[in-house]
Amino acid sequence: MLEKYISIKPEVKEALEKGTPIVALESTIISHGMPYPLNVESAKNSERIVRENGAVPATIAIINGVIKVGLNDEELDYMGKTKGIAKASRRDMAAIVAKKLDGATTVATTMLVSGLVGIRVFATGGIGGVHRNAQETFDISADLQELANTDVAVICAGAKSILDIGLTLEYLETQGVPVLGYKTEDFPNFYTRKSGYKVDYRIDSPEEAANIIRTKWDLNLKGGVVIANPIPVEYEMDYDYITDSIDKALDEAKKLGVKGKETTPFLLAKLHKDTEGKSLASNMKLVYNNVEIASKIACEFYKAK
Numbered sequence: 001m002l003e004k005y006i007s008i009k010p011e012v013k014e015a016l017e018k019g020t021p022i023v024a025l026e027s028t029i030i031s032h033g034m035p036y037p038l039n040v041e042s043a044k045n046s047e048r049i050v051r052e053n054g055a056v057p058a059t060i061a062i063i064n065g066v067i068k069v070g071l072n073d074e075e076l077d078y079m080g081k082t083k084g085i086a087k088a089s090r091r092d093m094a095a096i097v098a099k100k101l102d103g104a105t106t107v108a109t110t111m112l113v114s115g116l117v118g119i120r121v122f123a124t125g126g127i128g129g130v131h132r133n134a135q136e137t138f139d140i141s142a143d144l145q146e147l148a149n150t151d152v153a154v155i156c157a158g159a160k161s162i163l164d165i166g167l168t169l170e171y172l173e174t175q176g177v178p179v180l181g182y183k184t185e186d187f188p189n190f191y192t193r194k195s196g197y198k199v200d201y202r203i204d205s206p207e208e209a210a211n212i213i214r215t216k217w218d219l220n221l222k223g224g225v226v227i228a229n230p231i232p233v234e235y236e237m238d239y240d241y242i243t244d245s246i247d248k249a250l251d252e253a254k255k256l257g258v259k260g261k262e263t264t265p266f267l268l269a270k271l272h273k274d275t276e277g278k279s280l281a282s283n284m285k286l287v288y289n290n291v292e293i294a295s296k297i298a299c300e301f302y303k304a305k
């Protein structure tokens with residue numbers, strides 16, 4: 001039944017059959033999170049880093065209504081270059097597939113598809129969360145609900161303070177999603193290593209991460225795990241500088257009445273512009289760091305099976 005909708009790249013299929021490590025990668029970060037051509041460069045480098053660390057990369061996207069698990073270079077270029085690719089969250093999946101459209105998968109839908117085919121480890125930049133002022137807008141990313149329900153571990157650099165980090169962590173707690181800090185007690189803030197909030201548990205090795213993930217699912221505790229991996233010190237941004245840019249971007253979004261699914265891409269693009277590309281450079285570096293740790297965790301996870 002699923003074969004009607006999902007096309008799995010041969011090397012990913014082989015890894016699934018053999019039970020060897022795979023790392024899922026998302027495509028919203030390509031189509032909506034970074035500008036061309038750096039988005040394609042980042043996507044290709046991420047795939048290379050997964051391979052260098054002993055796992056198979058599976059970038060996920062919807063092309064012409066087909067859910068693709070694993071993209072080739074041409075398809076990565078296509079996702080990076082083509083204007084107007086829809087941002088596909090859970091609610092958009094069925095319509096995009098049935099109407100044979102293109103869709104860039106968010107954290108939520110990359111997890112969803114990973115869960116459908118049996119990929120357990122996923123690396124990205126930052127997760128979505130509870131937006132500031134969600135008390136009025138109700139804007140809470142579907143990523144959080146997916147983390148509540150779908151058995152995939154997500155390695156990220158925390159969440160940006162375009163969000164309300166405190167409320168995001170409260171939501172994850174309510175939904176029973178463990179938040180683990182990779183070699184840190186602090187929940188990272190994407191461009192900076194600390195957010196002022198703590199993680200639930202610190203872990204110090206890929207093996208320890210894999211062990212907690214495995215234990216969660218062995219205990220039939222449904223849902224995801226967040227592994228928060230801070231940006232390396234040398235690429236960290238100045239806290240006051242980036243905070244100021246974020247505040248400006250939020251003001252501008254409010255003034256222009258930007259809402260719903262446009263909010264995150266709008267804020268990201270504003271930040272890249274306002275920081276003259278510095279935030280984008282940091283973004284790329286933190287993604288590479290997450291991809292590397294995710295690959296190591298995937299290797300440990302499959303070893304322990």
Ligand code: PSU
Pocket residue numbers: 026028029032033034089105106107108125126127128129140141142143160190260261262263264265268
């Ligand atoms: N945060 C980032 N970069 C991104 C995103 C989030 O730093 O590219 C993307 C991810 O795909 C995430 C999505 O799943 O934005 C969340 O969007 P929303 O807030 O509309 O749920």
Ligand code: MN
Pocket residue numbers: 139140141142260261263
């Ligand atoms: Mn939203």
